[in-house]
Amino acid sequence: MTSLATTDTPLGEVLDTELAARIEKAFDHRTIGDLLHTLPRRYREHGQRFDKKSLVVGERVTVIGTVQSSRSRMYQTKNGKGRREMVTLTVDDGGTVFTVVFFAGSRIKHMLPVGTLAMFDGTLSTFGSKLDLKHPEFLVLRAVSGPTGALRGSGDLAQLAKLSAKVEAEGGESLFDRTYLPVYAAKDGVTSWDLFGAVYTALRALVPVVDPLDPAVRAAAGLMGLDEALRKAHLPVAAGEYKAAGYRLRFDEALALQLLLGARRRFLARDPAPPSPVRSDGIRAAMLQRMPFELTDGQKSVLSDISTDLARDEPMNRLLQGEVGSGKTVVALLAMLQVVDAERQCVLLAPTEVLAVQHHRSLRGMLGDLGEGGQLGAPDCATRVVLLTGSMSTAERRDALLQIVTGEAGIIVGTHALIQDSVDFFDLGMVVVDEQHRFGVRQRDRLRTKGRDRMVPHLLAMTATPIPRTIAMTVFGDLEVSELGELPGGRRPIATSVVPARERPEWLTRVWKRIREEADEGHRSYVVCSRIDAAGEDEPGGKRVDNDGSRPDPVAAVELYKFLTEGPLEGLRIGLMHGRLPPEEKDAAMADFASGRLDVLVSTTVIEVGVDVPEATVMAVMDADRFGVSQLHQLRGRVGRGGLPGLCLLVTTAHSGGKAMERLSAVAGTTDGFVLAQLDLQQRREGDVLGDAQSGALSALRLLSIVEDGEVIEIARRHAEEILESDPGLDAHPALAERVRRLVGSEESEYLFKY
Numbered sequence: 001m002t003s004l005a006t007t008d009t010p011l012g013e014v015l016d017t018e019l020a021a022r023i024e025k026a027f028d029h030r031t032i033g034d035l036l037h038t039l040p041r042r043y044r045e046h047g048q049r050f051d052k053k054s055l056v057v058g059e060r061v062t063v064i065g066t067v068q069s070s071r072s073r074m075y076q077t078k079n080g081k082g083r084r085e086m087v088t089l090t091v092d093d094g095g096t097v098f099t100v101v102f103f104a105g106s107r108i109k110h111m112l113p114v115g116t117l118a119m120f121d122g123t124l125s126t127f128g129s130k131l132d133l134k135h136p137e138f139l140v141l142r143a144v145s146g147p148t149g150a151l152r153g154s155g156d157l158a159q160l161a162k163l164s165a166k167v168e169a170e171g172g173e174s175l176f177d178r179t180y181l182p183v184y185a186a187k188d189g190v191t192s193w194d195l196f197g198a199v200y201t202a203l204r205a206l207v208p209v210v211d212p213l214d215p216a217v218r219a220a221a222g223l224m225g226l227d228e229a230l231r232k233a234h235l236p237v238a239a240g241e242y243k244a245a246g247y248r249l250r251f252d253e254a255l256a257l258q259l260l261l262g263a264r265r266r267f268l269a270r271d272p273a274p275p276s277p278v279r280s281d282g283i284r285a286a287m288l289q290r291m292p293f294e295l296t297d298g299q300k301s302v303l304s305d306i307s308t309d310l311a312r313d314e315p316m317n318r319l320l321q322g323e324v325g326s327g328k329t330v331v332a333l334l335a336m337l338q339v340v341d342a343e344r345q346c347v348l349l350a351p352t353e354v355l356a357v358q359h360h361r362s363l364r365g366m367l368g369d370l371g372e373g374g375q376l377g378a379p380d381c382a383t384r385v386v387l388l389t390g391s392m393s394t395a396e397r398r399d400a401l402l403q404i405v406t407g408e409a410g411i412i413v414g415t416h417a418l419i420q421d422s423v424d425f426f427d428l429g430m431v432v433v434d435e436q437h438r439f440g441v442r443q444r445d446r447l448r449t450k451g452r453d454r455m456v457p458h459l460l461a462m463t464a465t466p467i468p469r470t471i472a473m474t475v476f477g478d479l480e481v482s483e484l485g486e487l488p489g490g491r492r493p494i495a496t497s498v499v500p501a502r503e504r505p506e507w508l509t510r511v512w513k514r515i516r517e518e519a520d521e522g523h524r525s526y527v528v529c530s531r532i533d534a535a536g537e538d539e540p541g542g543k544r545v546d547n548d549g550s551r552p553d554p555v556a557a558v559e560l561y562k563f564l565t566e567g568p569l570e571g572l573r574i575g576l577m578h579g580r581l582p583p584e585e586k587d588a589a590m591a592d593f594a595s596g597r598l599d600v601l602v603s604t605t606v607i608e609v610g611v612d613v614p615e616a617t618v619m620a621v622m623d624a625d626r627f628g629v630s631q632l633h634q635l636r637g638r639v640g641r642g643g644l645p646g647l648c649l650l651v652t653t654a655h656s657g658g659k660a661m662e663r664l665s666a667v668a669g670t671t672d673g674f675v676l677a678q679l680d681l682q683q684r685r686e687g688d689v690l691g692d693a694q695s696g697a698l699s700a701l702r703l704l705s706i707v708e709d710g711e712v713i714e715i716a717r718r719h720a721e722e723i724l725e726s727d728p729g730l731d732a733h734p735a736l737a738e739r740v741r742r743l744v745g746s747e748e749s750e751y752l753f754k755y
């Protein structure tokens with residue numbers, strides 16, 4: 001019985017119902033298409049020998065080899081009730097010798113006499129210097145005697161052999177004679193062999209799949225047809241085939257993603273933006289005149305791009321990348337003033353309350369009386385900067401909302417509270433989002449519906465977590481990207497050292513001494529901990545590292561504060577800040593540190609990116625290995641901001657020579673945020689790096705790696721543009737439209753593609 005199937009056919013109609021149910025439960029695969037779009041992890045080449053060096057203990061391996069020796073011995077079972085026969089075989093795969101052990105082997109030993117060629121599938125362990133497989137599943141491939149083709153084996157392999165025998169009886173191939181056997185990632189008791197059997201059965205039933213791509217696109221991109229790709233990806237006869245097949249399937253995902261991003265871009269460009277041309281006599285000009293420093297060339301060039309964008313009636317969509325301290329905020333301020341000059345409002349959105357307060361304070365500081373609009377003596381062109389956060393009192397909030405709706409407030413700084421429906425703007429001209437990666441696309445677009453007369457406010461997104469350009473294009477493919485490379489003001493990059501606290505405890509003493517010396521000079525220091533208190537609560541965002549017992553527990557802020565106050569830093573003015581303090585106390589601690597009432601701030605990561613204390617010169621990060629690379633890079637960006645040289649000390653108990661130490665050395669070795677971002681991406685899961693920015697669509701990608709597949713993505717982007725150019729609603733490409741729908745859900749694709 002071979003029923004016919006399409007990619008939409010439910011698994012249960014083609015596979016054995018019990019297997020179908022297990023696969024659905026383990027992988028959430030419902031259809032044949034789901035199953036076939038999950039590619040093998042690797043391919044086991046027939047006759048391929050194991051290279052001893054590449055074997056990993058604890059991994060599941062499939063060994064094909066000849067039984068060289070067989071020993072058996074009787075033993076008493078633990079409960080003393082019975083006797084068993086332990087059978088030990090040595091199996092040579094033509095290069096490497098494995099020991100194969102069966103604890104209840106009396107029946108098995110007759111199936112596997114010396115000379116038998118068999119396949120063994122089990123978990124690799126070591127016993128002394130020997131490679132060991134304990135009670136693996138096995139399948140006899142060539143028996144020493146007896147009828148050939150007789151089925152001898154155990155477990156899933158025996159199941160698969162049954163399938164193979166059936167296929168052979170129908171005139172097909174033997175599965176075990178294939179040059180390449182696919183190896184799938186097993187899960188929840190569904191083995192690689194289970195999946196191979198399921199895929200094989202599915203492919204036999206699958207009617208030729210219709211290719212959703214135009215032949216012209218296929219030819220131009222050099223792509224294998226979809227039907228062929230689905231088959232060759234699982235059952236290749238040559239290495240080139242599975243590579244080409246995988247490429248085709250990844251291309252499809254890249255194309256769907258780029259169609260989505262392209263459609264978003266077009267959607268946003270459909271409604272006009274409020275044009276805000278530069279004025280020579282307004283607040284922007286006044287601010288430029290009183291700037292305390294010259295803009296760097298990078299700032300000038302980015303600002304000129306932004307100025308041009310803002311003057312047009314098409315919404316700007318720009319991502320500004322630059323390290324902490326590279327001068328993004330200044331650029332944002334001048335951009336906002338251009339919009340204020342056009343008598344419109346701007347919103348500056350910060351991811352946290354601390355940052356919003358900081359932005360509000362520094363914008364007011366930079367503006368001086370230009371930010372005192374409505375007050376006596378303020379210049380005519382002055383505007384007003386209003387703060388709106390979740391923790392404001394009802395009265396404060398009402399007052400702020402009033403200033404926003406009447407248009408008195410030109411610049412509004414706030415947290416998510418702003419996104420709430422209750423905020424009405426008088427005339428919103430631009431949205432500035434700080435730390436773009438913390439916001440989802442929906443949150444961002446939500447504010448963009450708040451323009452006057454259906455106009456779409458301009459968008460400037462900023463991030464200090466640099467993302468390699470190809471990735472920025474993928475994830476924020478609907479944004480133009482600008483970069484600020486140099487640090488302004490001739491600032492020197494921060495010096496960073498690793499302090500191995502266990503191997504060199506005296507270095508840690510030196511850290512506290514250095515902090516004391518800095519305080520004597522009137523400078524300030526941060527001491528950052530990954531954990532709030534010894535009870536074990538981590539600050540969110542901290543990296544959890546399994547403690548294997550060989551390392552001390554991480555240092556906690558509350559305890560370290562006490563220790564430093566009574567010990568090495570006695571007499572200095574020390575503050576404590578962490579996420580469990582009420583917002584007022586956090587703000588007070590930060591304000592005291594900024595104003596110089598504190599010398600040292602012991603804190604968790606709640607001190608945010610972008611917090612600006614020019615006198616801060618030293619940062620000690622305790623248990624630095626518990627933080628991600630980008631996070632460390634951002635943390636250290638908080639010192640050395642005021643022209644004084646900055647020093648960052650990465651304290652760790654990690655073993656030298658280990659991965660953690662390697663990572664910290666990399667951070668110490670470079671201040672190039674883009675290099676570090678790449679390193680970070682390689683070490684972390686993509687979703688963690690990108691936050692929730694596009695996680696919805698990205699989690700629907702099965703094969704595409706936005707870190708590794710930059711090239712495919714770029715090619716797909718060009719094709720997506722061409723397709724949308726001629727068919728913006730994807731009416732002539734229903735199969736592609738369906739792919740996009742699967743990425744974002746029908747609601748969003750509905751509005752994106754309705755023209």
Ligand code: ADP
Nearest residue numbers: 293294295296324325326327328329330488489
């Ligand atoms: P970012 O927002 O990228 O972290 P900021 O805009 O806050 O950076 O700038 C960091 C510090 O550098 C601020 O104190 C700012 O006043 C100062 N700064 C910015 N641009 C310049 C410049 N061109 N010359 C000198 N100092 C600058």
Ligand code: MG
Nearest residue numbers: 325328329610
């Ligand atoms: Mg900033």
